[in-house]
Amino acid sequence: MAEPFWLVRPRHDGGSDYVRFLPSQEAVEVREGSHLPPQMPLLKRRQWLPLKEAEDCRRHLQQEGGFRSSEPLF
Template identity: 50%
Template sequence: MHLRIFKSGPQRRSEIARLIKVQRSVVDSLWLLRRSTDGGTDYVLFRGGDEPVEMLEGYHLPPQMPFIKRRKWLNRADAQSCRRRLERSEGYRHGAPLF
């Protein structure tokens, strides 16, 4: 009796494709959050795995719709530098998506 640890075939390819899609969606967005004194949340969302990286700055106080303050596109190095600055000096922390 042979035990197959690894599946092969169309079902396995489908599973791998699904995992790659999930991994890309996780990598393609990064949320930085900072609580506001009124109970809302300031957020910065970096979106996009390749260049350019979209950066959205906004505010959200449920049940209201999110408010986008600024939107810009950065190259990857600038986006990483901006993220570090926001975390170090502006009090933002990595968090789960707000919406």
């Protein structure tokens, strides 16, 4: 995971849940939130994970959480 990576899951109200992975040299910042345009995105959780844990998290969200890779939402 060398570049920012987005996962998105549509919601029933027309909005989206998102997870953004932003790697740095030592860890990966993981931001989880929701977005319902035209409102500002809502940040629900932010954490730093080691690269291996971030990869496992991404894989789990895609396989079990219904998230799909996406272009940035905003």
